[in-house]
Amino acid sequence: MPTSGAFIGRLSEVAISNAASSDPTAATYVAAEKVYSPRLAKSQATARVSSNDSSGNEEYLATWRDGQLSFNMVGDENATGQEHFWTAHLAGETRAFRLRFRGDSSGERQYRVLGIITSLEASGDRDGAFEYAVTLQLTGAVTRDTQ
DSSP: OSSSSSSTTOOEEEEESSSOOSSTOOOOEEEEEEEEEEEEEEEEEEEOOOOSSSTTTOOOOEEEEEEEEEEEOOOTTTTTHHHHHHHHHHTTTTEEEEEEEEEOTOOOEEEEEEEEEEEEEEEEESSOOEEEEEEEOOOOOEEEOOO
């Protein structure tokens, strides 16, 4: 992660609801501090529906959608937002999450989702610095709008 130069201060924002939630558009969010490398992945499953009258071509229909949100955070024991991730993970709660790739700037495109934290990995080095790698399984639709 960059610590100086042109990229400093261009951290993304991932925020978590302050309690279990069933509506990402009505949640009260707490921003997680020092987030970088967010990845939002959505996939579309299909079902094969070819028949003898398909003219020799495979035919498919869209079925289920799936998704994950993953990101890294520079660890900070005093970060309130980061503590919410631990609380949600240990309780197995469904929470609302908000992602803004360019941070909290006006007019920024945002993605709001419900998700369950499936992985929360902490790692450190000899200098005492540490980071978290977080993965969420999305549940439900993604709301994509402008803040």
